Amino acid sequence: MSNHANFSFTLLDGTTFDLGSGVAQVVLVVNTASRCGFARQFDALQKLHDRYHAQGFTVLGVSSQSFGKQEVDMACDIAAAIKNKCSSVTFPITQLTAVRGKAIHPFYAWAATQVSIWGRPKWNFHKYLIGKNGECITWFSSATDPLAPKVIEAVEAALGQD
Template sequence: MDTNSSSDRDFSFTLLDGTTFHLCNGQVVLVVNTASRCGFARQFDALQRLHDRYHIHGFTVLGVSSQSFGKQEFEQSCDIATAIQNKWSSLTFPITELTAVRGKSIHPFYAWAATQVSWCGRPKWNFHKYLIGKDGQCITWFASSTDPLAPKVVEAIEAALGNQ
């Protein structure tokens, strides 16, 4: 496991509204690479339910818009926001502008996360999930096909929050 201080892992993302989200903000964060035109996009509803259930306890979902798999996301932030608003108007968790999760332009968070897990734990498709603790450590990961409300996801979030 990584031995750097949490400040070394203070990764930031630019959100669709142009503001900055700092990952190492004392919250438990489920980082999910998203694509609004992906078949797994049905998970947006479950991700919102997780966010609603645990946000008061210091948890958030961070949707990381990406075209890294199948180019299933729009290129412009305004188009991503419009697509999400049209299909999932009740989403309140933060969503980033287009971000590379693999390849030459990989976001520093995803480059770091790849060093924290085995090859199996790296994103293979949209809606891969990393659970990051309050201290910035990578706690675990979940495959794209894992439902965000699956018991193993909920149990990991609750454990990270201190069994809220």
């Protein structure tokens, strides 16, 4: 098992998002669910994305029903539900993706090997920070605001690395 991410996700529009080594961007991977109480974080995630996108940073929202089935089923409905929570989400959002269980996406299976048991998603809006070289730098719990100082500091530090 590599210590570098190299994974693909299918986005709501059917295109592919490649994550990991060779992509040379910093990515905050967040498992999202539009019907979750933490869905209020979409606005903060968008602000974080906007603030650092020109420097090579993106948020990747990973739509999931892995916790409480708090996401709708269809890609077009997911997009509409997110738009209802946040007027303008421009960062990429995936089609439904399992973040745990038998059908777990390979990224989440890999990420679980990169962190302690405490660093694995326990609910929606868990965040993994992936560096330019595809390494898992750190993680943040669902309750952590995307604009919290510790998140900003980690993103800025990751962007500063070459």
